[in-house]
Amino acid sequence: MSNLKYQHIIKKMTLEQKASLMSGKDFWQTQDILSLGIPSIFLADGPHGIRKQAVSSSQMGFNQGIPATCFPTEATVANSWNIELSEAVGSYLGKEAVSQNVHVLLGPGINMKRSPLCGRNFEYFSEDPYLAGKLAASYIRGVQTHGISACVKHYCAKNQEERSMSLNTIVDERALREIYLTAFEIAVKEGKTKAIMSSYNKLNGEYTNENLHIMVNILRDEWEYDGCVITDWGGSSDRVKGIKAGNELEMPSSGGETDRQIIDAIKSNELAEEQLDECVDRVLDLVLKTSQIGKTPSMPFDVAKHHRISQKMAEESIVLLKNKDDILPIKYNKKVAVIGDFAKEARYQGSGSSQVNPTILENTLECFAESGITSIGYAQGFLRNGKTQKKLVKTACELAQKADVVLLYLGLDELSEVQGLDRKDMRLPSNQIELLNTLYKVNENIVVCLSSGSAIEMPWIIKVKGLLHGYLSGQAGARALLRIISGDVNPSGKLAETYPYRYEDTPTYNHFPGKEASVEYRESVYIGYRYYDTANVNVLFPFGFGLSYTSYEYSDLKVNSEGVTFKITNTGSVPGMEIAQLYIHCQSKAIFRPYKELKGFKKVFINPGETKEITISFDDKSFRYFDIENNSWEVEESSYDILIGSSSQDIKLTDSLFITGTSKQQTYTNHSLKHYQSGQIQNVPSHEFEQLLGYPLPSPLWDRNRPLDYNDSIAQCIYAKGLVIRISFRFFQLIMWLLERTGQRKAYNFLKVSVYNMPFRALSLLTGGKISFQTVDGILLIANGHFFKGIGTILKKKQKGRNDV
Structure with missing residues (x-):
């Protein structure tokens, strides 16, 4: 316990008190222990504006919030490519959060735009991890200047909304590192985010908040992250496994349901109390540091400004x-x-x-x-x-x-x-x-x-x-x-x-959305422009494209080991802002990779006739790739083309630079990966994707033969062995069909989101324990053909929870 920041508090706590801190007090607040000086803090949605519900924090759902500035969404802000301005917006968001006594702002969202069809793309920055990471880090810095915490989300590989609470995301390690984790890495190392939200989905067979590889090996050990990890609302599957992986705070409240699981695990030696103490310490750090804002009267913000x-x-x-x-x-x-x-x-x-x-x-x-x-x-x-x-x-x-x-x-x-x-x-x-x-x-x-x-x-x-x-x-x-x-x-x-001509041209066309049980990222590192530019697919508008009322001329490129300098002249008649983009192309073909990747950018204001010199420095991400053989970031020894453009396809200036490598070992030497070598990845066969993954693909379909459990979605009731549940579900499907056919889209969407795609565990986790796990057990017994046993389980006296400890 000697390394804990708050050991003086933790050593006074009972086991029951420690367990209680691991789950919320209600839908939006953390648990308090006033006898030990531990207050509650308030968490609120807020990627582009504060959504603090005007109703009681004990109420769930998407209730209307207290008035707040609605800034442009992240998908919009990303088009500005303006790090300084996005940091200013973050600061204004932080100020509004303080004015409403919000301690943790749930945002920004930095999942990749893998497919244009993802229903939540409006809340994410980009298809490019470097751009998303840089903008997210600026947001976080702005928010956290006011003493509160940002909470970057959703960690990680959550790129589909349908069945996201039970879906298994299957992605190879290199794509995971280079595409789906890089923005989070930048948010942690450069943005210094105090909180991270784990995602709903499984990653290669394990729920993300229980996944030791991404939660411990990468997040804690490699990135040295010491902040707090918070579940997405209702996103806890096995609470004890989550604690072992360092997913500290479960939201919302489980009404004491999961407290008992933690206590029982420690008493049975399944979980070491030292592990729980580490989680308690990180929750205390978030609570005690951010709660300082509530000690002074909140000041109203300048609405007009x-x-x-x-x-x-x-x-x-x-x-x-x-x-x-x-x-x-x-x-x-x-x-x-x-x-x-x-x-x-x-x-x-x-x-x-x-x-x-x-x-x-x-x-x-x-x-x-x-x-x-x-x-x-x-x-x-x-x-x-x-x-x-x-x-x-x-x-x-x-x-x-x-x-x-x-x-x-x-x-x-x-x-x-x-x-x-x-x-x-x-x-x-x-x-x-x-x-x-x-x-x-x-x-x-x-x-x-x-x-x-x-x-x-x-x-x-x-x-x-x-x-x-x-x-x-x-x-x-x-x-x-x-x-x-x-x-x-x-x-x-x-x-x-990127804007493709048609959806059929996208790299994920054959693998989005995922089927019943899983979604396969067969395109690997080739998402967005990385695919279109490598496979020579014509697009309507390339990544980085945008017109102006003036014109710009690029000239005088100079490249050295530190970075690049070049000049831009406004050759038109009106002032304007140009976004210069640095892409890098590796000339070697030994390791497959996208033809070019964004590695830097700068937005600059230029008056008519004026010339400005631009400097973009190289950084630790400029030439790296993830070596799956060494399980480490390496630099391939090669000459690299340095490309300066106004978009990914409008390259204005080109030079080259030889870079000494960090590893002589060749990756993929024992694999036949012709689709990945060519970038033609729309029809990658299963056996080739399995070679890339290093393990056999699981079935994308639900196993009809096993009984339904906590993590199965309500949609799987179509396979229920219990006749009552199966008939009830058919009736529910009929209602949804009628709503869709009669144009009742709002009601249809609500049922699809809040019932159809929800796993059984959410019945308890999203109702604050009002529906107990014991009741869920009974429902599952009925669904699995044990009607009377299920009814008996539901009618039994509710097991003890938080109110009894």
């Missing part, structure tokens, strides 16, 4: 994707028709746990007066629910005929990108495309203003002259977009993800 910084971030994150005939910015004497439901009711954030109740919400139609743009009117054009109404289209066309330019606001609605569900395709709703096609017949001067949190297909792009992608730009996004349309602001955002 925070709104302005939200607008600034939105302005730097909006991406100009097309500008034929320089239709943008719109000249002051042009008559503009505003069409589209999103112009009146903006789509400015995602749905789910991150949904913020904004302090202010600007409306496009109300902002026109100050924009200098002459609007001749507004037409709704389409219904948000996807249904076609010809009268709306007719009215929109009548308005468009009178205009010089049509501003057409399109996008995905609130029920299309949802926590807990994945998208079914990459398309816009058909009624929006039909509207665009009809408008094009009466007015070809169309500028689309797009709202969505992730990539979409755009076969209709040939019918528009201008395209501005606002992503989900927060409460000030409407005004920010109009300032770019009017020319008051020069667009400077660049895409943090």
Whole structure:
């Protein structure tokens, strides 16, 4: 115990008190022990704004929060590529958290955008781990300047929402290290995050919060992380295994259910009390350090000032994707028709746990007066629910005929990108495309203003002259977009993800979503641009792409062992901000790898005619790869092409540099990995993926022959041996089918997320123990064909929990 920070407190604690600290007090607060001076702290959702529920913290669910600034989502912020500005946003988030007595802010989210269909992509930065990690570290630094903690999530390899609480993610070690852990590594080492949230899923057969490889070997030993690990809500499977792996805090409260498991494990010598003491010490460190903010009266934040910084971030994150005939910015004497439901009711954030109740919400139609743009009117054009109404289209066309330019606001609605569900395709709703096609017949001067949190297909792009992608730009996004349309602001955002022509072109097309039991990452390290650029797949918009109202010229590249310098000149007539990107290509073919990888970037403001010299330094991640033979990071001895570009495919300057290697051992010498060597990974056969993994693939299907258990989802009741449960589940499926067929999408989504995809254990873990594990045991007995035994178990006196210790 001598290495513990709080041994003077821990030695006074009973075993029962120690166990009680390992689980929440209620849905949002940690357990307090006031007799020992240990207070509760409050945890709140907050990747892009504080969502502290206005109702009691004992209530679960996505209840409306206290008003807070709704900043642009991470998917939007990533397009700014601005580390300094993202740190400022983090600082404003931290200040608002303090004002609401929130001690741990649950964000940022830094999972990779493996597939464009992941329903939570709006909450993640990028398909690139380096960019995501750098932006996350800046967010964390900003948040934690106020004495509270950020909680980076979800650790790790959580890239699918469907069945995420029971899904087994199968990924090779090199891809795990280079793609799915690198952003977390940067968040820990550079951001110094005080808390990390473990993910729901299994990783190569073990739940992440019980996985000793990622929790102990990598996180604690290799990265020397000494902060607190918190489960995702309801994300604890085996509590004792979680403690052994150093997953300290289980959220929400289990009502004492898991306290007893910990106590029993120590009494039976299954768990050493010293291990529990280490976990208690880290929880105390988080609680006692962050609880200091509650000792002084909370100060209200400046609502208007925070709104302005939200607008600034939105302005730097909006991406100009097309500008034929320089239709943008719109000249002051042009008559503009505003069409589209999103112009009146903006789509400015995602749905789910991150949904913020904004302090202010600007409306496009109300902002026109100050924009200098002459609007001749507004037409709704389409219904948000996807249904076609010809009268709306007719009215929109009548308005468009009178205009010089049509501003057409399109996008995905609130029920299309949802926590807990994945998208079914990459398309816009058909009624929006039909509207665009009809408008094009009466007015070809169309500028689309797009709202969505992730990539979409755009076969209709040939019918528009201008395209501005606002992503989900927060409460000030409407005004920010109009300032770019009017020319008051020069667009400077660049895409943090690739836009393929069609979903079939994506590297995960054949392996997303995962089947019943598992999802296979057969593409390995080839996600996003790493795949498209290696396999020579044409894309609509490459990673890092974004247009400007001015032009830039790159010159005078100099490369040495420390990094690169080069010059950028603004050759246009208006000031602008350019994002210069450093990519590195290894000339050796001995070890398969993507053709190029992002290893640095810088955003710089340049006036017309001005030249600025840019310096980007190499770091420990510039030339490394993970050597699976040595189980270590190595540098391959080779010449490397140093590529400076304005996107991953628009390379402006090139030079080369020879780098001395750290290891002479050749990786993969005993493997036949032709698909990975070529980068053509859409159809990797099982035997080749097994060679890469080093073990046989488990079945992707549920085992129909075994009994249902805690970690099986409710969806598996279709295989229940108990007739009562099987009939009840069929009736439940019928209700869901009727809801979907009748367009009741909100109710359908709720049942799919909160019932259908939930594992049995969540019945207890997400109700604060109101449904006991004993009751869950009874339900499982009934499901497995033991009806009377199950009823008897449910009716037995509830076992003792926290209230009895």
